[in-house]
Amino acid sequence: MSKFLNKKYCLLEAYTPGEQPQDKKYIKLNTNESPYPPSQGVLEAINGSQVSLLNLYPDPECKELRRNIAAHYGVTESNVFVGNGSDDILNFAFMAFCGRDSEAAFPDISYGFYKVYAELHGIPYKEIPLTESLEVAAQDYIGINKNVFIANPNAPTGLTLSIDEISKICESNRDYIVLIDEAYVDFGAESSASLTQKYGNLITVMTYSKSRSMAGSRLGFAIANEELVKDLEKIKYSTNPYSINRLTNLAGIAAIKDSAYYEENCKKIVETREFTKSELKKLGFEMTDSKSNFIFAKNSRIGGEELYKKLKDNGILVRHFSKARIKDYVRITVGTREQMEILLNVIKGII
Ligand code: PMP
Numbered sequence: 242m243s244k245f246l247n248k249k250y251c252l253l254e255a256y257t258p259g260e261q262p263q264d265k266k267y268i269k270l271n272t273n274e275s276p277y278p279p280s281q282g283v284l285e286a287i288n289g290s291q292v293s294l295l296n297l298y299p300d301p302e303c304k305e306l307r308r309n310i311a312a313h314y315g316v317t318e319s320n321v322f323v324g325n326g327s328d329d330i331l332n333f334a335f336m337a338f339c340g341r342d343s344e345a346a347f348p349d350i351s352y353g354f355y356k357v358y359a360e361l362h363g364i365p366y367k368e369i370p371l372t373e374s375l376e377v378a379a380q381d382y383i384g385i386n387k388n389v390f391i392a393n394p395n396a397p398t399g400l401t402l403s404i405d406e407i408s409k410i411c412e413s414n415r416d417y418i419v420l421i422d423e424a425y426v427d428f429g430a431e432s433s434a435s436l437t438q439k440y441g442n443l444i445t446v447m448t449y450s451k452s453r454s455m456a457g458s459r460l461g462f463a464i465a466n467e468e469l470v471k472d473l474e475k476i477k478y479s480t481n482p483y484s485i486n487r488l489t490n491l492a493g494i495a496a497i498k499d500s501a502y503y504e505e506n507c508k509k510i511v512e513t514r515e516f517t518k519s520e521l522k523k524l525g526f527e528m529t530d531s532k533s534n535f536i537f538a539k540n541s542r543i544g545g546e547e548l549y550k551k552l553k554d555n556g557i558l559v560r561h562f563s564k565a566r567i568k569d570y571v572r573i574t575v576g577t578r579e580q581m582e583i584l585l586n587v588i589k590g591i592i
Pocket of ligand 1: 325327329352392448459460
């Protein structure tokens with residue numbers, strides 16, 4: 242830390258992203274990326290003639306992209322906000338809707354960025370403990386009268402809330418926003434996107450990084466009431482109006498048009514998840530009922546950190562979190578069937 246850093250950031254603990262090693266080739270099961278490449282349409286959309294236009298700024302409104310996303314989710318373009326990854330949108334939501342007199346609430350074990358954004362912007366927040374069985378208890382958020390941030394499915398557990406529970410949270414917190422982070426929704430949970438027509442305080446946030454195989458291009462979107470979209474745009478236009486670059490914009494349009502390909506991939510990932518879980522169970526693992534593209538697993542014969550390290554020594558990267566309640570677990574991204582078979586063999590050798 243230099244002597245120049247603004248005092249308000251001195252104690253800020255930044256988010257630690259999962260490892261992205263550039264030196265050695267690992268079987269990479271640590272940051273919930275898709276093991277499948279983008280669709281043919283995406284590969285074709287980013288061609289030489291589009292690259293040659295990079296001297297020009299992109300469309301700051303991303304009109305065509307938003308129109309395509311809106312059509313896919315049965316809403317209108319004015320209900321869609323796009324950002325540079327869903328992280329960008331989460332950050333904007335904390336900036337736009339939270340403050341000293343409008344606190345935030347989120348689960349104590351969830352996506353680590355919620356706490357970082359609250360701290361970054363000096364927003365008071367309440368961390369609500371998960372239940373014994375690591376679930377988000379909907380009743381804890383009913384009438385809480387704070388801005389609610391919930392990942393559904395939650396990370397790193399993969400556990401879900403029902404649409405009915407989300408409705409009740411929205412209904413009982415009318416003067417606050419309810420942001421449902423659906424980064425993993427396409428792997429088996431129910432989306433709250435259609436509820437945004439009914440609840441003017443609901444923001445459903447999704448990403449192209451997981452089910453749409455585009456983590457490297459940074460694209461996320463939110464679906465919400467037009468007024469909320471305008472509020473998010475106000476923040477975007479006060480920071481970086483061109484946050485979606487030309488190539489990402491085109492890739493995003495093409496990917497939505499190729500939805501059948503991505504749905505097929507999600508199906509394969511869900512099948513591979515269930516196969517891997519049943520094999521891990523035979524090896525004595527306990528797992529949450531994950532509805533996402535990762536498995537959250539522990540085994541009484543080996544600690545989470547030790548398993549993480551031994552897998553890494555064997556060329557497989559998974560994620561370990563040091564928080565007390567979940568330190569026995571590892572989070573394993575679901576890769577291809579072949580990758581998971583290698584993982585299972587390596588684990589057999591380790592334990
Ligand atoms: N929300 C959750 C719950 C996540 O796990 C992630 C991925 N790290 C994100 C949001 C952010 O994804 P991205 O910025 O790549 O869209």
